Amino acid sequence: MCGIVAYIGKKEAYPILIKGLKRLEYRGYDSAGICLLNSGLNVYKCKGKVADLEAFASSKDISGTVGIGHTRWATHGEPNDVNAHPHYSGNEKLALIHNGIIENYDPLKKELVKRGHIFKSDTDTEVLVHLIEDVQANENLSLAEAVRIALTQVVGAYAIAVMDKSDPNVIIGAKKGSPMVVGIGKNEFFLASDATPIIEYTNEVVYLEDEQIVELRVGQDPIVRSIENEVMTPYIHELEMKLEALEKGGYEHFMLKEIFEQPRSISDSMRGRYHVQSGTVTLGGISDYEQKMANAKRIIIVACGTSWHAGLVGEYLIEDLARIPVEVEYASEFRYRNPIINEDDVVIAISQSGETADTLAALELAKSKGATIIGVCNVVGSSISRITDAGSYTHAGPEIGVASTKAFTSQVTVLLLMALRLAHKKGSIAESRFQRILASLEKIPAQVEEVLQSAELVKYIAGQYKDSRNFLYLGRGYNFPVALEGALKLKEISYIHAEGYPAAEMKHGPIALIDAEMPVVVIAPSKGSYEKVLSNIQEVKARKGKIIAVVTKGDTSAAELADHVIEIPETEEELVPILASVPLQLLSYYIAVMRGCNVDQPRNLAKSVTVE
Ligand code: F6R
Secondary structure, X not given: OOEEEEEEOOOOHHHHHHHHHHHHHHHOOOEEEEEEEOOOEEEEEEEOOHHHHHHHHOOOOOOOOEEEEEEEOOOOOOOOOOOOOOXXXXXXXXXXXXXXXXXXXXXXXXXXXXXXXXXXXXXHHHHHHHHHHHHHHHHOOOHHHHHHHXXXXXXXXXXXXXXXXXXXXXXXXXXXXXXXXXXXXXXXXXXXXXXXXXOOOOOEEEEOOOOEEEXXXXXXXXXXXXXXXXXXXXXXXXXXXXXXXXXXXXXXXXXXXXXXXXXXXXXXXXXXXXXXXOOEEOOHHHHHHXXXXXXXXXXXXXXXXXXXXHHHHHHHHHHHHHOXXXXXXXXXXXOOOOOOOOOOOEEEEEEOOOOOHHXXXXXXXXXXXXXXXXEEEOOOOOHHHHHOOEEOOOOOOOOOOOOOOHHHHHHHHHHHHHHHHHHHHHOOOOHHHHHHHHHXXXXXXXXXXXXXXXXXXXXXXXXXXXXXXXXXXXXOHHHHHHHHHHHHHHHHHHOOEEEEEEHHHHHHOHHHHOOOOOEEEEEEOOOXXXXXXXXXXXXXXXXXXXXXXXXXOOOOHHHHHOOEEEEEOOOOHHHXXXXXXHHHHHHHHHHHHHOOOOOOOOOOOOOOOOOO
């Protein structure tokens, strides 16, 4: 979490930093700040969003062609003006921004206090800038060298950018465990947590590796050194991101735009990867490893949040089609529970951002035990995509709304293609079923478009239940993860308590909650355990619960029982999660908007969870 951006060049830095921070606000938005080099090193920072920072800075000197900016998601110290970044060193000659956590900040701080340092904030970050100051002063070093030596004493994760009043033509960046991209323009450089603040100025970037330090000086090539002081040759990547993808394009919120983008994002996830006529699926990114995957005694999927829900759908798909045992683990649990991992295991990490700290750490653990590690990531060049042996990008395009929508449907699409590919390789699927699924997959983008046409109906239903205090979501089989995902979407953006349950589990406890005040969303497509889900609906009705049913077009039985019906087109059972999740996204969206919630930036959340 936290977004960082820095600029050094010939242009005015302030507008670049503010625009960049707005792009990065999805990473945290409890306070924001900048430092500009003009009459001196001037830090302006305050609690609140980037817009609050702009208002605060409007009366200040915002000139200067060198600057750093930060948008925060608090870890150490409450969100307030003092704890906002940048932080000065004690002598106010250095200013630093940081994304990550300095785990050993306490002993470092105690040592620095003994040496006379006085701290103003409760943050671990301030300790780091004092440490750099201390090293620089005691050993009379350049900023780059002082940063490098200070970082050898640090345990934890960081992406930092540092400015020095005594050396105004330089910005130093460094990273470990938190992402950092260097943008290389003409006579100018950028640093940022991801490429979104950089894209309109240059498409040439370097993804800094862990424990690398970059020195950016106008008129010179960037110098990248390892923490052991070895000079490295940076590899320059070309960005493929489009600027339009980062803007709302006429929609009120990014979340709504991203929900409506799904026909295209799903097409992009499958483009060039399946061929109905020849009846084949190809996933170029994993082709060297698919034999290993097909032979695996088991596959372990690690992920968090929405990506974990996609992983559950993946489990059902891979087990059902490719007949390989799959376990789905919360990355945060997996990494700390001493799991059994063997060299013939395949571990698949699913992550939109590709930066989630727990997922990354789970993968590192699996890799250290010799497992093959595969990524299903959305962000090209992200940390997870770089440490995995192979992988398939979801190609959903940038997802900016904090609540994940199009990333989920793209993850499920890619997992379906993976399951089909492995099934074909293993010969575990009948050709007729394989062809049927492929033919249905081809229709999915148009069918999602059709589902989106029910937006007004969903909005009406949202209006009926916007004041409810609890919601229950029920589904079976492939649609149990959809129920979990529907409940997560609602709680994270509307702050209504919601639970997802396997429909048949309801009678083992949650049924006690049902009364006339309880809306129950049931995913009841005509495939799979339809009859059984109908019985579950009856059980809810008998207790006066209100039913919102997602049913297959033309359904009459579920429709007769339900208070509200949302239809989705007929498709194969394996594909229902893609279609059924769309109305649930819309339902959460409209309820949250009607409750006056900030849909794109829900409280306490951040999009890229780079702390554990
Ligand atoms: C929910 C949501 C989160 C993320 C989770 C994992 O809408 O967005 O639950 O799914 O933080 O993030 P990634 O996929 O980036 O690893």
